[in-house]
Amino acid sequence: MNIAKPNSYRSGPDERGHFGIFGGRFVAETLMPLILDLEKAYTDAKADPAFQTEMNGYLKHYVGRPSPLYFAERLTEHLGGAKIYLKREELNHTGSHKVNNVLGQIMLARRMGKKRIIAETGAGQHGVATATLCARFGLECVVYMGAVDVERQQPNVIRMEMLGAKVIPVQSGTRTLKDAMNEALRDWVTNVHNTFYCIGTVAGPHPYPTLVRDFQSIIGNETKVQMQEVEGRLPDSLVACIGGGSNAMGLFHPFLDDPSVEIFGVEAAGHGLTQLHAASIAGGRPGVLHGNRTYLLMDADGQIQDAHSISAGLDYPGIGPEHSWLHETGRVTYLSATDDEALAAFQLLSRLEGIIPALEPAHAIAKVMELAPKRPRDHLMVVNLSGRGDKDVPQVGEILRGKTK
Amino acid sequence: MTTRIDTRFAELKKQGRSAFVTFLMAGDPDPATSLEIVKALPKAGADVIEIGMPFTDPMADGPSIQAAGLRALKAGMTLKKTLELVHGFRKDDNATPIVLMGYYNPIYIYGVDKFLADAKTAGVDGLIIVDLPPEEDDELCLPAMKAGLNFIRLATPTTDDKRLPAVLANTSGFVYYVSITGITGAGAADSTAVSEAVARIKRHTKLPVCVGFGIRTPETARSIASHANGAVVGTALVDALRSSLDAEGRATGKTINAVAELTASLAEGVRGARAAAE
Numbered sequence: 023m024n025i026a027k028p029n030s031y032r033s034g035p036d037e038r039g040h041f042g043i044f045g046g047r048f049v050a051e052t053l054m055p056l057i058l059d060l061e062k063a064y065t066d067a068k069a070d071p072a073f074q075t076e077m078n079g080y081l082k083h084y085v086g087r088p089s090p091l092y093f094a095e096r097l098t099e100h101l102g103g104a105k106i107y108l109k110r111e112e113l114n115h116t117g118s119h120k121v122n123n124v125l126g127q128i129m130l131a132r133r134m135g136k137k138r139i140i141a142e143t144g145a146g147q148h149g150v151a152t153a154t155l156c157a158r159f160g161l162e163c164v165v166y167m168g169a170v171d172v173e174r175q176q177p178n179v180i181r182m183e184m185l186g187a188k189v190i191p192v193q194s195g196t197r198t199l200k201d202a203m204n205e206a207l208r209d210w211v212t213n214v215h216n217t218f219y220c221i222g223t224v225a226g227p228h229p230y231p232t233l234v235r236d237f238q239s240i241i242g243n244e245t246k247v248q249m250q251e252v253e254g255r256l257p258d259s260l261v262a263c264i265g266g267g268s269n270a271m272g273l274f275h276p277f278l279d280d281p282s283v284e285i286f287g288v289e290a291a292g293h294g295l296t297q298l299h300a301a302s303i304a305g306g307r308p309g310v311l312h313g314n315r316t317y318l319l320m321d322a323d324g325q326i327q328d329a330h331s332i333s334a335g336l337d338y339p340g341i342g343p344e345h346s347w348l349h350e351t352g353r354v355t356y357l358s359a360t361d362d363e364a365l366a367a368f369q370l371l372s373r374l375e376g377i378i379p380a381l382e383p384a385h386a387i388a389k390v391m392e393l394a395p396k397r398p399r400d401h402l403m404v405v406n407l408s409g410r411g412d413k414d415v416p417q418v419g420e421i422l423r424g425k426t427k
Numbered sequence: 428m429t430t431r432i433d434t435r436f437a438e439l440k441k442q443g444r445s446a447f448v449t450f451l452m453a454g455d456p457d458p459a460t461s462l463e464i465v466k467a468l469p470k471a472g473a474d475v476i477e478i479g480m481p482f483t484d485p486m487a488d489g490p491s492i493q494a495a496g497l498r499a500l501k502a503g504m505t506l507k508k509t510l511e512l513v514h515g516f517r518k519d520d521n522a523t524p525i526v527l528m529g530y531y532n533p534i535y536i537y538g539v540d541k542f543l544a545d546a547k548t549a550g551v552d553g554l555i556i557v558d559l560p561p562e563e564d565d566e567l568c569l570p571a572m573k574a575g576l577n578f579i580r581l582a583t584p585t586t587d588d589k590r591l592p593a594v595l596a597n598t599s600g601f602v603y604y605v606s607i608t609g610i611t612g613a614g615a616a617d618s619t620a621v622s623e624a625v626a627r628i629k630r631h632t633k634l635p636v637c638v639g640f641g642i643r644t645p646e647t648a649r650s651i652a653s654h655a656n657g658a659v660v661g662t663a664l665v666d667a668l669r670s671s672l673d674a675e676g677r678a679t680g681k682t683i684n685a686v687a688e689l690t691a692s693l694a695e696g697v698r699g700a701r702a703a704a705e
């Protein structure tokens with residue numbers, strides 16, 4: 023697009039946390055020393071083989087990895103084009119990809135001697151994963167969740183409380199994910215001495231976008247190996263939904279330097295791009311929020327605008343900075359799916375494959391429904407099924423009942 | 428380059444007293460009342476005026492200042508109107524330093540160079556931008572210095588001796604010591620800890636050190652001011668303003684006085700302090 027193509031798409035960020043003009047460390051001075059500590063702890067951990075060995079043990083026996091790469095035969099038949107594979111992240115312990123990242127961060131927190139963990143959550147999947155690992159390792163856990171999301175994702179609120187976490191409904195601002203993140207940052211500034219902030223997506227100040235990406239890259243790394251085993255080659259395309267972009271980055275990153283692989287991220291178009299939505303690349307421009315420069319939804323004065331999505335996990339007016347860079351370099355194509363398209367995909371996958379997806383990856387499935395029919399039968403398409411739909415069953419049930427009435 | 432900030436602190440030093448620094452949100456509860464409030468501050472005893480630039484997502488602010496920003500935005504406040512407010516204030520007062528405080532995004536969207544030029548023309552003297560640590564100095568700090576504006580940095584209890592030189596390197600005007608780890612409006616400043624911290628900062632810089640966060644009463648203002656070159660009060664003033672509003676959050680006949688009266692009693696507290704040792 024409008025910037026030069028790099029030699030590699032996988033070498034970022036620079037030492038100051040920049041992906042092109044995106045990323046950085048836009049935080050209050052109080053937090054700066056902690057962020058530098060975290061960066062150092064992460065660098066040390068990466069160089070320590072014991073860290074990886076311990077993590078691999080938990081990934082295998084606690085999370086249940088590797089997650090299957092499953093050929094969705096009936097969906098493929100129905101769409102009549104590309105051969106569709108689902109990367110089954112919804113089968114992980116706790117029901118989504120979020121646990122991959124949380125495990126990594128909790129192990130870092132342990133290395134750093136932090137006993138209190140805070141997190142923000144939208145759909146509650148990141149909150150549940152954090153509450154789960156805090157229970158497993160005996161750490162105090164506080165989860166900030168927008169009051170609107172507490173209402174629409176009740177099953178996850180109950181799960182977090184059962185796991186011993188304290189869930190704090192956030193009443194400020196739009197009372198969704200962005201405000202939960204503000205409130206978590208306020209907690210962190212206040213409790214810097216003993217608290218580790220476990221961010222749930224590839225956003226926030228450097229080094230978070232990088233470390234979350236690295237912990238999630240297991241999704242793409244496994245996919246590469248599994249596809250080689252079943253088809254003997256690379257996939258031709260990848261599709262994933264984007265809230266902050268962690269499940270997408272985890273799948274995409276290992277393939278960025280394989281030019282034959284087409285890559286599609288799917289943002290939430292809510293009621294439609296001309297109305298309320300959560301598609302920051304389609305409808306936003308670069309700005310600075312939550313510690314990094316990235317595409318954001320905002321007004322002419324730089325005030326952040328309300329996002330809207332049927333899916334609490336995608337209802338965020340920003341996107342991880344590396345995605346903004348991948349958009350500007352043209353390596354990844356960003357599409358969007360509306361609430362209604364996601365609902366239709368949610369039902370289609372449930373009926374055809376017996377898999378009830380979360381509303382978030384239903385957005386990815388919605389675009390697969392458009393992309394797959396236009397591609398030949400030997401085209402291999404992988405979609406990240408980032409989470410299961412149990413948490414959405416009450417909400418979707420109510421919407422569908424309302425529609426048939 | 429000498430700004431109104433440098434001049435004001437030099438005067439106060441001669442008088443042997445510390446500065447009383449006020450913080451209020453631009454456009455709270457509406458642009459016209461806000462201008463009248465700011466105009467009333469110097470007479471009531473404010474030596475330096477900080478004006479908040481409203482932002483939807485103020486990550487370092489507590490509920491009072493969050494609500495003040497939302498009241499201002501609801502009343503149509505923008506960054507352009509904040510600069511107009513400063514311009515309006517400058518018509519009658521060319522001596523009291525004005526510092527704009529807030530978050531980077533509205534400035535980034537306004538355009539850094541245009542903002543600095545317009546701020547200078549309007550009569551702004553300094554900037555405090557919460558989410559721009561020294562690591563991001565290229566963004567606004569260095570251009571602001573070039574444009575003749577002070578870039579005032581926050582130092583916090585987590586800024587240790589190793590980090591202080593980096594924090595102080597491109598700072599001018601004064602240093603703002605945040606007396607607690609936390610958001611605005613929370614906690615109370617502990618005067619012993621503050622005096623140690625100020626002494627520590629002064630070992631690294633000749634700049635005046637003002638202390639803020641957690642000062643609500645004339646008594647605390649006095650005790651903090653005796654250890655520092657200035658005491659900053661924000662949340663208490665914003666709360667006094669809010670208490671004067673009607674049920675719909677609109678200004679009443681009491682609003683301007685409510686802020687002016689609290690300013691006067693806090694200023695008296697600061698003036699009661701003996702000057703900080705150099």
Ligand SMILES: Cc1ncc(COP(=O)(O)O)c(C=O)c1O
Pocket residue numbers: 118119144145146147148222223224263264265266267268269270334335336380382383408409410
């Ligand atoms: C199942 C699932 N997928 C996707 C997301 C969106 O986050 P990200 O874009 O970081 O993967 C969420 C967030 O809550 C989620 O629960």
